[in-house]
Amino acid sequence: MVVAAVGACIIALAVGTQILMLGVSVLERAKRRDITGDYWNGRTLEWSVPSPAPLYNFAHIPEVTCRDEFWVMKERHDAPITRPYEDILLPKNSMLGLVIAFCAFVFGFATIWHMWWLLLPALLGIFATIIVRSFQDETEYILPAAHVEATERRLARV
Numbered sequence: 001m002v003v004a005a006v007g008a009c010i011i012a013l014a015v016g017t018q019i020l021m022l023g024v025s026v027l028e029r030a031k032r033r034d035i036t037g038d039y040w041n042g043r044t045l046e047w048s049v050p051s052p053a054p055l056y057n058f059a060h061i062p063e064v065t066c067r068d069e070f071w072v073m074k075e076r077h078d079a080p081i082t083r084p085y086e087d088i089l090l091p092k093n094s095m096l097g098l099v100i101a102f103c104a105f106v107f108g109f110a111t112i113w114h115m116w117w118l119l120l121p122a123l124l125g126i127f128a129t130i131i132v133r134s135f136q137d138e139t140e141y142i143l144p145a146a147h148v149e150a151t152e153r154r155l156a157r158v
Helices: 002-027 069-076 096-112 116-134 145-154
Strands: 088-091 140-143
Touching: 096 116
Parallel strands: none
Antiparallel strands: 088 140
């Protein structure tokens, strides 16, 4: 009985601490917001992208010459790239991946629970979704260079 009470107190303390941390995070979110994207002083290129990340990864594709290119760039104090911006080709969003994932979940569920009647509709859903996607012609769009430049200026990376 005493052991259970001590365990319940420890769990209550943990839950209280988590609620306190959530409250602090919400109340001080403006002060603690990171816009650099490099909060942990990272070494690799994904840390060079600002936070929140723009629609594209890099306005100019970085030239990688070593394993930790971003770290080397920070150590050398490299200046930002000043080439003119170019249009960026981006994929359009699609819900079809989510539909395939749902059908695959249903297929797995049906397989585990021996619901043989549900296997065929789930497989047909997967294949039908793949076929629908294969007939879509416009799966990409172009982000104009002016939009890229405006985003870079807004993120103060120029």
